[in-house]
Amino acid sequence: MTFDRYVALGDSFTEGVGDPDPTRPHGVRGWADRVAEVLEHPGFGYANLAIRGRKLRPILAEQIEPALALRPDLVTIHAGANDVLRPRVDLDGLVADYDVAIGRLVAGGAHVVMFTAPDPGPAAVLRTLRGRFALFNELVREVADRRGATVVDLWRMRDYRDPRLWDVDRMHLSAAGHQRMAIAVLDALEVAHELQPLPLTEREPLPTADQVRAHLVWAREHAAPWVGRRLRGTSSGDGLSPRWPTLTR
Structure with a gap:
């Protein structure tokens, strides 16, 4: 596939937190920048509207309209993980709003890439929320099926159980994790590329x-x-x- 106008939406996952680069805005790079670098060609444009810490509904309220105004032919969106971590959350209502927003992006001419949340099973602190994450992810897959979106299924990417793909805060991807995610997005889009996983240091x-x-x-x-x-x-x-x-x- 060839894309001319790529807009990335979401929270810290898409903003690039955990992948430091002092030469870039907010001092981070991230998988979306890495994807844009591969997609770039004469006339190509890339925007990243993601803001760390944002929950799903604020992402929809703040980022969908500006994204549509840019007339993208490719949109990646990661949202919902910050909501699932809250003590109370209406997953059905939340994903219903998500579905409407994805429909608007598709109707606007964009091919949409969505993400499931990672499996918290290996994390002792979050293990009790595993069922909630699993339900949210299945609802996301249903939206993607209904809207014709591509899913990058982080839940099923078992290599992300390696702590070296996560930053020291254990909440955000490391540089190696962002590189691995860029590869996963490009592969899901069937875009030819030469990206390779970053080397991982052995840990005793x-x-x-x-x-x-x-x-x-x-x-x-x-x-x-x-x-x-x-x-x-x-x-x-x-x-x-x-x-x-x-x-x-």
């Missing part, structure tokens, strides 16, 4: 005591601030604007 298993200390450091430096923002009703994306708000090379 930690002694039990060191594992406990590492979990405590993670809880203090990453989990506690995340919970604090939830309690205060704030977001890591408050005050941020889209990285690439208009179509650019």
